[in-house]
Amino acid sequence: MKDRISRLKREAGAVILAHNYQLPEIQEIADHLGDSLELARISKQLSEEVIVFCGVRFMAETAKILSPDKKVILPSPDAGCPLADTIEPEQLRDLQGKHPEAWTVSYVNTSAAIKAISDVCCTSGNAAAVVKNAPAEEVIFVPDRNLGSWVQKQVPDKRMILWPGFCYVHELFRAEDLDEARRLHPGAEIIVHPECRPEVAAGADYVLSTAGMLKRARESSAKKFIIGTEIGLIHRLKRENPENEFYSLGNARICVNMKKTTLSDLEYALKTGEPVIQIPEETRTRAARALENMINPDYHNPGAVS
Ligand code: 13P
C-alpha cells in the first residue's frame, strides 16, 4: 500500500503533510511532519498543487486559507477537534461586544468562521509572543482556557479574558501523575503541553508545543523524559532519539480524531482527489488576515499591524 500511495502521490503532483499526533504509519509516509505552526508555515511555501492533510479539520482549513489556489484534501473528513467546537461565532461576537477595546487572539484550533472575526491567530508554539505583541491592554483569548492561563503567566501586563474551552485529551493529565512519574523515573525531565491543566503545567519542568518538545529532547542532556501530550508524539520522539527513553505522563492519552486517518483513507484520497476542503471566499479572506498576522514578523513590531 505504501508503494501505491507513493505512486499515486507522484501522479497527482501531491504532497503529504501530517501532524505529530498521527498514526505511526502515516507519520512515516508523510513528506512533512510537524506541529500546527510548522505545518501552517510549510503549507504556504509548497510548490505542489495538491496538499493532502493528515490531521484534523482546522489544520487542513488553515492550509486552504493560506493557499487558496491549492487543492487541500482531508482524507478523513470527520476528523474534527472538540476543542475547536467549543465556541460559535455568535458567542465570540457577544464577548467582543462586552469588551470593545480588546484584541481578539484565537488559537488555530478554531473554525474558519472564528478566525474570520479574530484579529490574530496563535498556536501553542507562539501564543505568548502573539499576546505580548497585541496592540491593546485587554485580550480576548479563545477557546482554550488552559493555554490562556499559561500565556497569562508569561504576559502579566495584559488583561486576558479566557473562553472556558479545553482539550479533553490534555485535561486528563493530573498533578498526581507528576508525583507518580517522579517516583517511578527519578531524574527524568517532565515536559507537558500548554493545553494541560494549570497545576500540571506549574509542576512540569518545561511547557512546550509538540515541536518544542522534539527540540528539547534533541538538545537536553537528560536520558529519560516524561511526556504530557497525545501519545502519537512519543512515536516520533523514540524514532528520532533511539538512545533515550520516553514515557507518557500517567496513562497514555489518545486523541481519537487524530487517529482517524488510515493508509487506506490516504490511498482513497489520492486516487479520487477527495474530500476537498472548501471555505466561502469572504470567510477565507478574513481568516487569512488573522493567520497572516500570526506569521508576519511585522506583527511582532507593535504598531505595525492594523
Ligand atoms: P501543537 O501545535 O503543539 O502541535 O498542538 C496541536 C494540538 O492540537 C494540541 O492538541
Ligand code: SF4
Ligand atoms: Fe483537538 Fe485536543 Fe485532539 Fe489537539 S489533541 S486535535 S486539541 S482534541
